[in-house]
Amino acid sequence: MSEIQPTERTKIRRRPERGVFDRAAVYAIIDEALVAHVGVSVNDEPRVIPTAIIRVGDHVYIHGSQSNQLLSTLAGGAPACITITLVDSIVAGRSGFGMSMDYRSVVIFAKAEVVEDMAEKERLVAAFIEDILPGHVVRPPKAKELNATVFLRFPIEEASAKIRDKGVVDPADDIALDLWAGVIPLRMTAGAPRNCKDLRPGIETPDYAKTYARPRG
């Protein structure tokens, strides 16, 4: 896959060794995440809202109700900053300044395109389900549900990832101290599924729910 071209906003100023513009690496981070934090400027003041996000090809998609203010603002052409963060571990160094986290993050600057086509909206409903809970079977969407839902598409063009994965980096003076240092890995894990209380009798909890894990297989 191609490299993404850095821009004035996405070039990594501090610690450029953490900057990643490889599409495959950027896409892997987006695909592992359940939610993004979407920023928009309203009267030169920031608003940041969490929302589910998926990637299809070279675009990311968010969606929500027609009455959602953030979506309306974005649909109107306001520039967005979409940030996705995965915290991979706590880095416990031997000083406060050696404390850190290993993480992977992506920032996308883009303007929204509103998805109008009903067939595409229906495909996106299926894509969101397949992203969030692969294998889950639902009834088909109704036209009024599709009409009431706004889907926004953003091109992954002005984008970059930052990856910190080097663990503890203490100077020699600190390494000489009689202090523990190390890394505690973190991950999102799924517990046992709970059936809906009004589930019809005889319906079993499906395997895709029992074995759920992120990142998706």
Place this chain on the structure above:
Amino acid sequence: MSEIQPTERTKIRRRPERGVFDRAAVYAIIDEALVAHVGVSVNDEPRVIPTAIIRVGDHVYIHGSQSNQLLSTLAGGAPACITITLVDSIVAGRSGFGMSMDYRSVVIFAKAEVVEDMAEKERLVAAFIEDILPGHVVRPPKAKELNATVFLRFPIEEASAKIRDKGVVDPADDIALDLWAGVIPLRMTAGAPRNCKDLRPGIETPDYAKTYARPRG
């Protein structure tokens, strides 16, 4: 604890039943989170950056290098939107529109106050460690490290939480379908700690690292 007063920006327009202004509830969400997404507007365009966050009393704090652009912008008086999100479960309804997530989020609108006092900066170093990895022992900070680090304080005044915790909410028509529906709980879990490769011989992996969990005890 007192209620936070809603403002034009923090009152919950859609689904007001999800809005929470109780300080204890808001603080519990902040305290469980490791990172926040901080938004700032630059030339009326949004930037959203993930960063570690802690709460001390009625303020939240972030910190970083003096050369960090986001911190410089905020230190210069730019309004911030600080958003914290905890995803608690995947909600698998019987339609695409019944798919959701249970989550808890907090949004704080505030301007930064720069922490200048060296003793307070030193206390904040300790507070960040105690928040991120309780019990971890480090050497004291050096003056040059404190000088090179910017700590920003934000009052928790214009703030609100949103909580969705109701699981599947399908209409009767959908409940009648022969489809599974339920909730898959998610949580951040810690794996076995890995000692730093240059750890001094004889230093044991401490219990606080072996038994690490969020939220903090």
